[in-house]
Amino acid sequence: MIKFKGVSKSYDGKTNVVEDVNFEIAEGEFFVLIGPSGCGKTTTLKMINRLIPLSDGTICIHDKKISDYTIHELRWQIGYVLQQIALFPHMTIEENISIVPELKQWKKDRTYTRVTELLNMVELDPDTYRGRKPSELSGGQQQRIGVVRALAADPDIVLMDEPFSALDPISRLKLQDDLLHLQRTIKKTIVFVTHDIQEAMKLGDRICIMKDGKIEQLGTPDEITAAPATTFVQEFIGSGGTQPFVIRDHMEPASEPIHLDAPTVAIDAGWSTVLDALLKAEIVAVEDKGDIVGMLSREALLSFLATHEKERTETA
Numbered sequence: 001m002i003k004f005k006g007v008s009k010s011y012d013g014k015t016n017v018v019e020d021v022n023f024e025i026a027e028g029e030f031f032v033l034i035g036p037s038g039c040g041k042t043t044t045l046k047m048i049n050r051l052i053p054l055s056d057g058t059i060c061i062h063d064k065k066i067s068d069y070t071i072h073e074l075r076w077q078i079g080y081v082l083q084q085i086a087l088f089p090h091m092t093i094e095e096n097i098s099i100v101p102e103l104k105q106w107k108k109d110r111t112y113t114r115v116t117e118l119l120n121m122v123e124l125d126p127d128t129y130r131g132r133k134p135s136e137l138s139g140g141q142q143q144r145i146g147v148v149r150a151l152a153a154d155p156d157i158v159l160m161d162e163p164f165s166a167l168d169p170i171s172r173l174k175l176q177d178d179l180l181h182l183q184r185t186i187k188k189t190i191v192f193v194t195h196d197i198q199e200a201m202k203l204g205d206r207i208c209i210m211k212d213g214k215i216e217q218l219g220t221p222d223e224i225t226a227a228p229a230t231t232f233v234q235e236f237i238g239s240g241g242t243q244p245f246v247i248r249d250h251m252e253p254a255s256e257p258i259h260l261d262a263p264t265v266a267i268d269a270g271w272s273t274v275l276d277a278l279l280k281a282e283i284v285a286v287e288d289k290g291d292i293v294g295m296l297s298r299e300a301l302l303s304f305l306a307t308h309e310k311e312r313t314e315t316a
Helices: 041-048 071-076 093-097 099-103 108-121 139-151 169-186 197-203 221-226 231-240 271-280 298-315
Strands: 002-010 016-025 030-034 056-061 078-082 157-161 189-194 206-211 214-219 264-266 283-288 291-297
Touching: 002 041, 016 041, 016 214, 030 041, 030 197, 041 056, 041 157, 041 189, 071 078, 078 139, 093 099, 093 108, 093 139, 099 108, 108 139, 108 169, 139 157, 139 169, 169 197, 169 271, 169 298, 189 197, 197 221, 206 221, 206 231, 214 221, 214 231, 221 231, 264 271, 271 283, 271 291, 271 298, 291 298
Parallel strands: 030 189, 030 206, 078 157, 157 189, 264 283
Antiparallel strands: 002 016, 002 056, 206 214, 283 291
């Protein structure tokens, strides 16, 4: 689908910020590029749609060099999602999503149907949201619109450059889940840049870890976790890791009988179950063998996320 062969990039003609990169991305694969700041991951991504010209080597899409496509032909088959969502503030949500279909001269009824389909896909009611302006949406909702706008003309490939990094931790985790669900439905080829190893491990079919413009290791999350190829990879995984969330360590124990007005979660519930529950309620009751043994708050979850994000940043 996408093939890098001996790809290098230098901005000054002397120092390569990407050096002799070789890999192939299969059709329908979720491929993650990750590494510390300045490792070349975003440059690698942007060379795919020729936002940045490569200095050496070749990139092919469908066995055709990207230089052999016209720029419009290339970019119309590639969706692009940025960290800065860049929705046009004076346009409605429907108008924002419709930009590329209109450039491709789709008929109005086809575009209308596509907008409806996409809004439903990300659980934003079309009748409620299509006429709103971006300023009327939350950050997470705006980012959903950024994602579906990139999908509007049904591109083969979607490039995503740290799309969730500016969001609060709960919105970010929810959008990760949404994106995984969406990918199972649309089966696009996604190339995703992140600096967060936990995000990479959660989303990627394969992960390409980069350092100083070179590939340190490329493999599935299980392969990389089980056998880090270099000391750098081992340290990078460790510094970016988040300790598991154990409910018992973060709940307020029940000192007296509790009358349940809140949803419940089992004391051994997994991360996704806890997250889903606390997205719906400020407080949930913790149940163990039929008894309510404590209460878990959204504040406790945010505190946990903030603590480990700080640890990750300080050791990165």
